Amino acid sequence: MKKTVVIGMSGGVDSSVAAILLKEQGYNVIGLFMRNWDSTINNDYLGNPNLDNDICPQEVDYNDALEVCKKLDIPLHRVDFVKEYWDNVFTYFLDELNKGRTPNPDVMCNKYIKFDAFVDKAKELGADYIATGHYAKMVDGKLYKAKDKNKDQSYFLAYVDKEKFKNVLFPLGDIEKPEVRKIALKYDLVTAKKKDSTGICFIGERNFTKFLENYLPNIPGEIVNIDTNEVVGEHIGLMYYTLGQRRGLHLGGNHNRSFVVKKDLENNILYVANGDDNKFLYSKEAIIENFNFLTDNKITDCQCKFRYRQNDIACHVEYIDDKTLKVSYDNAKAVTPGQFCVLYDDDLCLGGGIIKEVR
Numbered sequence: 001m002k003k004t005v006v007i008g009m010s011g012g013v014d015s016s017v018a019a020i021l022l023k024e025q026g027y028n029v030i031g032l033f034m035r036n037w038d039s040t041i042n043n044d045y046l047g048n049p050n051l052d053n054d055i056c057p058q059e060v061d062y063n064d065a066l067e068v069c070k071k072l073d074i075p076l077h078r079v080d081f082v083k084e085y086w087d088n089v090f091t092y093f094l095d096e097l098n099k100g101r102t103p104n105p106d107v108m109c110n111k112y113i114k115f116d117a118f119v120d121k122a123k124e125l126g127a128d129y130i131a132t133g134h135y136a137k138m139v140d141g142k143l144y145k146a147k148d149k150n151k152d153q154s155y156f157l158a159y160v161d162k163e164k165f166k167n168v169l170f171p172l173g174d175i176e177k178p179e180v181r182k183i184a185l186k187y188d189l190v191t192a193k194k195k196d197s198t199g200i201c202f203i204g205e206r207n208f209t210k211f212l213e214n215y216l217p218n219i220p221g222e223i224v225n226i227d228t229n230e231v232v233g234e235h236i237g238l239m240y241y242t243l244g245q246r247r248g249l250h251l252g253g254n255h256n257r258s259f260v261v262k263k264d265l266e267n268n269i270l271y272v273a274n275g276d277d278n279k280f281l282y283s284k285e286a287i288i289e290n291f292n293f294l295t296d297n298k299i300t301d302c303q304c305k306f307r308y309r310q311n312d313i314a315c316h317v318e319y320i321d322d323k324t325l326k327v328s329y330d331n332a333k334a335v336t337p338g339q340f341c342v343l344y345d346d347d348l349c350l351g352g353g354i355i356k357e358v359r
Contacts, residue, residue, distance in 0.1 A: 002028040005169060006122035007131040008114060009033050009069065009076060011061025013191040014133030014172060016068045017180045020187060021171040022131060023072060030125055031069045031076040033062050036085035036113060036202040044203070047210025057204050067190045077125060081117050085202060088112035093200075094215055097239040100263040101338025107159045107352070109201040115157075115164040129167045137173030138165060143294050143349040148176040155308045158342040158352030162294045209240055221268035223249065226261055226280055235270040238263050244281060244334025259334075281333050283358045288325040288341045291353030303344045306335045306355065312344060325353065 005022050009015050009031040022029045035058055039048060050056055055063075062078065069076040089108045096103035114132060122130045135146035136154045143165060146152040172180065184192035199205035216239055223233040233251045235241065240248075245260040249272065261280035262271035273280045286306075298319055303312035304327055318326040327341060335358045342352035 002026060003128040004028045004030060004126050005129045005131050006030045006032050006125050006127040008118060008133070009065040010133065010197070011064040011068075011191065011194075012133065012197060013180060013184050013189070013194055014135075014196075015065075016133075016189050016191045017175075017183045018131060018133040018171040019068070019072055019074060020183060021175075022169070023074070025171075027129075029072070029074045030127070031065065031074055032118065032122060032125065033065050033076060033078045034081055034113065034118060034202075035062070035078065036081045036089075036109075037204075038082045041082065042086065042090075043214050044206075044211070046213045047207035049205065049207070064190050064194065071187065071189065077121075079118075079121050081113055084117045085109070085113055089201070096338050097212070097216060099338070100238050100265045102242045102336045103338055104156075104340050106156045106201040107340050110157055111159045111161070113202075115160045115168075119164060127167075129169050131169040131171060133172060134170050135172050135177075136170045138168055138170055141165065144173075145344070145347040145349070146170075146172065147174045148172075151177050154344075154349045155305055155340070155342050155352070158294065158349055159292050159340065161292070162351075165294075209236065212237075212239060219268060221270065223251065223270045223272055225258070226271040226273050232258070232272065238265060238268065238270060241270055242334075243336040282331045283335050284331060285326060285328040285359045286335055286341060286355050287320075287357040287359075288327055288353040289323065289356040291323050291325050292351045294349055294351040297345065297350060299343075299345050299350060302350065303346070304329065305342045305344070306332060306339055315343075317343065323353070 005027040007019050007029060019029055066076055089105050089112060092108050093103045093105045119130055134153045135148055135151040136157055137144040137146055143154055143157060145154050218237045220234055220236055222231050223235050225232050241260050243260055249258060251258050258272040258274050259281055261273045300317050304315045305312060313329050313332055315327050315329040320326055337355050339355050340352050341355050343350040
């Protein structure tokens, strides 16, 4: 009998082509569309560009997924994880912003939705395997970078419990994005030329400042030059800024090349420093908490990423306890508490954790 694969169909080109590849490999393929955000229930009004649309973007995505599944002759089921997303992803997102940290909801979405709630639903549908359109590879139960290094998404998968990766397939692991587009065009899919999704995971593009006003109070305060202690402007709320940020500070004159280097939550002060190479932007070590190990290898010399689009950085790791690491490196720029540090041994993903402290 054919093995059954339940694949997450997002209404995008990547999951569409992943479903094609699974069919070509002889699997019995079932599509599952997740609805994780409800603008009405979640008070998503300020900053939402879609309020006057005849149909919301999620319904557009569902209709596209439905059309693809009809063309491929596979069934499509639909499930709502609105509560789960709010409880496990969005609440975390707001809490981290309140603490002055920089959250990554995409990482938590993978952990709690795509590789938890989704897996449970897929099992109800009789899944032998689950699959997604992520650019990543599973080899002998271990997570590796995808062939397409420009699209590799292993960084976002590093916080998933390794037990959840059992019986997971990533059909796009050995294929590059241009080829994905070619396959979609060959099958004349409605998603073939569709833009990749952007914005907050499952919420989409928003005017970020206005969007957050739906949920968090706006508390303006002073912007201070950390070298001179001079007040150089006013911020609109510490939650809207991240370390290393230059754009959106609205500072004139000699302060155009200023970067955010520190947040003082107690006094509601945003500190900036001038120049790309100012010393306040750089650090040499970080404490990583709640580290999620994807292998049993506790390697001391490896590579790390502090942001998705960042090149790998050579680092040395000290294991403080079961969940806490000290990562040392040579002067990395804008390493930010709240972001995720992901460790690699070349292409093998060793796991990831949350940056607690930067030194």
